Amino acid sequence: MDKLNIALPIFFSKSVAKRAFKVALIVGTILAFINHGDVILSGGLTSECWVKIILTAFVPYCVSSITATLAIIEQKAAT
Numbered sequence: 001m002d003k004l005n006i007a008l009p010i011f012f013s014k015s016v017a018k019r020a021f022k023v024a025l026i027v028g029t030i031l032a033f034i035n036h037g038d039v040i041l042s043g044g045l046t047s048e049c050w051v052k053i054i055l056t057a058f059v060p061y062c063v064s065s066i067t068a069t070l071a072i073i074e075q076k077a078a079t
Contacts, residue, residue: 011069020064028057 010016032053033040039049 006073007069010072011065016065016068016072019068020061023064024057024061027060028053031056031060 035056036045036049036053039045
């Protein structure tokens with residue numbers, strides 16, 4: 001539980017969230033076009049498609065946030 005108390009404030013920090021949002025925007029857009037490009041280009045987006053696209057972008061957001069959090073914890077431990 002002690003590790004979680006250290007990791008959560010870093011994970012939700014403004015700097016980590018800002019960087020993760022940028023990564024999610026870029027990678028999420030690429031993944032959305034790979035997975036749903038035909039529907040996007042045809043203009044046939046449904047609410048179900050929007051949910052899937054948002055979830056698609058959420059994955060790189062989480063990966064980026066977790067990676068940054070672990071890197072910051074590792075860096076603090078080394079000093």
